[in-house]
Amino acid sequence: MTKVYNIAIDGPAGAGKSTIARSAAEKLHFVYVDTGAMYRAMALHFLRNGISPEDENAVSEAVLGANVTISYVDGVQQVLLNGENVSEVIRTPKVSDMASAVSVYMPVREKLVELQRELALKENIIMDGRDIGTCVLPDADLKIYMTADSRVRAIRRYKEMEAKGEKCDLDEIEADIIERDRRDMNREHSPLRQAEDAVLLDTSHMNIEETVDRILELFDEKTGKEGGLWK
Numbered sequence: 001m002t003k004v005y006n007i008a009i010d011g012p013a014g015a016g017k018s019t020i021a022r023s024a025a026e027k028l029h030f031v032y033v034d035t036g037a038m039y040r041a042m043a044l045h046f047l048r049n050g051i052s053p054e055d056e057n058a059v060s061e062a063v064l065g066a067n068v069t070i071s072y073v074d075g076v077q078q079v080l081l082n083g084e085n086v087s088e089v090i091r092t093p094k095v096s097d098m099a100s101a102v103s104v105y106m107p108v109r110e111k112l113v114e115l116q117r118e119l120a121l122k123e124n125i126i127m128d129g130r131d132i133g134t135c136v137l138p139d140a141d142l143k144i145y146m147t148a149d150s151r152v153r154a155i156r157r158y159k160e161m162e163a164k165g166e167k168c169d170l171d172e173i174e175a176d177i178i179e180r181d182r183r184d185m186n187r188e189h190s191p192l193r194q195a196e197d198a199v200l201l202d203t204s205h206m207n208i209e210e211t212v213d214r215i216l217e218l219f220d221e222k223t224g225k226e227g228g229l230w231k
């Protein structure tokens, strides 16, 4: 069997993981897997069914009725909830909060981690999330822990929302990011933390291109590919 390569990128909300991972995947001709979208799709299912995030039993039962799958259209990941493409509607602050709140429960995590591992076995992928290097793909060829100052992350989110014409408040965005980090880092199961063998990338003062280049460089160093094969 030919070897498949896996790159894991973890880090807090708004660190730029998805933008960077998508761009690095394009350059490497790898598939980009956004695991946050899977938690968001699951969260949307709970929101639509009026499930309280505090009610672990109700969440665990509702997981059984949520079939989350992904597909690719022109190389872009689409996330499907019971066959419906929900890729756009999961990008709201309400869904972000719900995803963070319900991702503390094992039944939610187990179902999605299984799907993530299956994907990683099949082809070369870059996967981003919170527990990829520590739990989902402990043997990944390269692990990155990407972070940035919370104000910088809030400004990036603010600009994204502003560009979409959405009303937003910078302080509120930052408070929301800090709260989400606190929850994601302090939960019992698979909390967000840097894997021992992950490389720390603080992108507070790095632009997208510099960050992507650094990842490609690290990948070359780790795998001995020396660029030629990928570029």
Ligand code: DC
Binding pocket: 013, 014, 035, 036, 037, 039, 040, 096, 099, 100, 103, 128, 129, 130, 131, 132, 180, 184
């Ligand atoms: O990356 P994101 O903002 O789309 O993720 C939304 C939430 O999903 C995040 O706050 C925590 C949860 N999540 C997780 O627990 N594990 C992952 N691998 C990815 C996301």
